[in-house]
Amino acid sequence: MESDPILNLLHSNVTSPLNASEETGEAPVVQIQELSKVYQQGEISIYALNRISLNIAQGEFLTLMGPSGSGKSTLLHIIAGIDRPSSGQCRVQGIDVTKLSESELADWRNQNVGFVFQTFNLLPVLTAFENVELPLLLTRLTSKQRKKQVLTALELVGLADRMGHLPRQLSGGQEQRVAIARALVTDPQLIVADEPTGNLDSNSAHEVLDILQSLCKVAAKTVIVVTHDPKAAAFGSRSVHLEKGELAN
Amino acid sequence: MALPIQYNIRSVLVRWRSTLSTIFGIGLVVAVYVMMQSLAIGLEQSSANTGDPRNLLLMRKGSTAETSSQVTREQFKLLQYLPGLEKDEKGEPLISADTMILITLARRGNQGEANILVRGVTKMGIYLRPQVELIQGRMFEPGRREVIVSQRLAERFEKLGIGETFKTGGHELTVVGWIDGHKSAFDSEIWMDSDDARSLFDRENYSSVLLRADPTRWNEVTNRVESDKRLPLMTISESKYYSDQTATATPIRFLGNFLATAMSIGAVFAAMNTMYASVGSRTREVGTLRVLGFRRRSILIGFLIEGAILAFIGGALGCLLALPINHYSTGTLNFQTFSEVVFEFNITLPLIIKGLVFAVTVGLIGSLFPAIRASRLPVIASLKSL
Known part of the structure; x- marks a missing residue:
């Protein structure tokens, strides 16, 4: 299986700059309190999220499940700092992301969150290497340091040999693995994924979830995955269900 | 932090079919501009080239x-x-x-x-x-x-x-x-x-x-x-006498500038159209870049650079189109002597640079509003676009 060398790499990965220190017993990485998101439609208020409180620990692989429109993607977007709540708090590693200005939030996302999208969202004109390098262009790293980090990330997803390929020259599964490499290249504590296997066949989906799971287990990353798929949820260490903007369990 | 330039260049080139007409349009404007200016330069040079700095010309007052x-x-x-x-x-x-x-x-x-x-x-x-x-x-x-x-x-x-x-x-x-x-x-x-x-x-x-x-x-x-x-005579330096006759080139310059300005308005709209289409088809790319941490300003500058690249290619094409006319000999009426003055089209390096700057300006103006739109796209909505 193709993911084996990745797992091996993750297990033997002592020198990787992506290797986070394994600390336990600390405060939760994500602390959500009374979080609401309301859309106003004329006179009617629609609650996408209704007073949600939730803690997510370091190294946790949390899956957010629920029917369409249940608010799971909205919650993910707020945690990741690309959407703002109507009220409530969302602290990630101690920082209340709801209080950051737009440009502060952009910097914060770059340094603290890795994103994986359902549609991969690789830039079609850039090679796998260049796509993974993108977030690093916003850091102070030299091009040599960037190269080293990009190669490590691509090795972790088993695609170092494809770094010169354009997205259209890769399969869906490979594209998503490049997207994962891009998500973890800045060594963020938090990796969020919105339906990462939604566009993949079952083999590729398995590979992708395997990698995400290893990131939690080996590198103590906190991974939050929005999914419809119970098979995907089975990879997580905890599953949270949302319904009509509220926690169901 | 700006977007990588190779991203901008490739984004322009990858849409070469849709951008070709814009490039060609800008090319034509620049070609007309360069040709008309080279005509004026040639005419002015034929006057400015004339005369020995040690000579004095005497004419009736x-x-x-x-x-x-x-x-x-x-x-x-x-x-x-x-x-x-x-x-x-x-x-x-x-x-x-x-x-x-x-x-x-x-x-x-x-x-x-x-x-x-x-x-x-x-x-x-x-x-x-x-x-x-x-x-x-x-x-x-x-x-x-x-x-x-x-x-x-x-x-x-x-x-x-x-x-x-x-x-x-x-x-x-x-x-x-x-x-x-x-x-x-x-x-x-x-x-x-x-x-x-x-x-x-x-x-x-x-x-x-x-x-x-x-x-x-x-x-x-x-x-x-x-x-x-x-x-009852007056004296004038021979060189000055001839350089004063450059006034003959003034209407040509005026016509050249007028034509180029009129045509460039069309080219600005062509560039704007192309860039709006480009922004429209890359909404999700913009959203992705914003999620990765690129700021609005970087997106704005990125699209402006793309407009400039597009126009630069057009400008270079325009200069190439105008080039065959270089050193082509032609004539016009000298309004001082009312006789035919023979001179050459003269495409100089500064003129080519002017033509390229002109093209890039057209590109920047044309891409300004599309770039502003791109930079203001809401992140979540743009991620959902197809």
Whole structure:
């Protein structure tokens, strides 16, 4: 299986700059309190999220499940700092992301969150290497340091040999693995994924979830995955269900 | 932090089919701009190139061109003794009186007729104009109704080949040599012996006087001429006389600028259209970049750069389209002398740079609003776009 060398790499990965220190017993990485998101439609208020409180620990692989429109993607977007709540708090590693200005939030996302999208969202004109390098262009790293980090990330997803390929020259599964490499290249504590296997066949989906799971287990990353798929949820260490903007369990 | 430039370049190139018409449109505007300006530059250079910095030209007071000036033989004699007048090895003063006559000649290829300047010139007059070179045939001989003509003129007018004769004012003149004025106003002239010219065309007086004097003593010369009541003449440096004639290029420049401005408005809209389409088809890319941490400003600058790249390619194409016209010889009417002036289109490096800057400006203006739209796209909505 193709993911084996990745797992091996993750297990033997002592020198990787992506290797986070394994600390336990600390405060939760994500602390959500009374979080609401309301859309106003004329006179009617629609609650996408209704007073949600939730803690997510370091190294946790949390899956957010629920029917369409249940608010799971909205919650993910707020945690990741690309959407703002109507009220409530969302602290990630101690920082209340709801209080950051737009440009502060952009910097914060770059340094603290890795994103994986359902549609991969690789830039079609850039090679796998260049796509993974993108977030690093916003850091102070030299091009040599960037190269080293990009190669490590691509090795972790088993695609170092494809770094010169354009997205259209890769399969869906490979594209998503490049997207994962891009998500973890800045060594963020938090990796969020919105339906990462939604566009993949079952083999590729398995590979992708395997990698995400290893990131939690080996590198103590906190991974939050929005999914419809119970098979995907089975990879997580905890599953949270949302319904009509509220926690169901 | 800006987006990587290779991203911008490839994003432009990857849509080459949809951007081709815009590139071509901008190219045409720049080509027209460069051609018209090169015409003006060529015309201006032919004037600015003319004259020896040591020479002074004397004309009747109030005349704006040699053709409308008169200098009598008595006046010419008085001028022989001006202060500061230089002399040649034989001790002859470096001063010459020319007679200017306008004649009409037929253009090649049945393109009508045009006025041509004939300069009746002395040996000294030829000596005082070292930039004129006899390149083929021989010098005219006084008394034999012979002329030497500019080669460029011969290319544009009938019967100016060496050995050929042409008729003017009932007289036949034989072409015995071709001259090259090295892109000066003399490229638009026919030269013959001064006395021949006066007798043939019935002129009692000369038109102008050219002399060489030490420039530091020009004031002395001018003062002497102006204080002598027998000399109703004015002095002007030969170089200045010709550079003043660059005014002929002004309408061409105006027309060139007007055309380019009018066309560039169309090109701006073409660029805007292309860039709006580009932003529209890359909404999700923009959303992704924002999620990765790129700020609005980076997105804005990125799209502006793409507009500039697009326009730069168009500009380069335009310069290439205009290039074949470089050094192409043409003619127009000189509004000072009312004679045909022959000159070359001249595409210079500064003109090419101007053309490219012009193109990039068109691209930047055209991409401004699309870039602003891209930078203001809401992140989540743009991630959901297909």
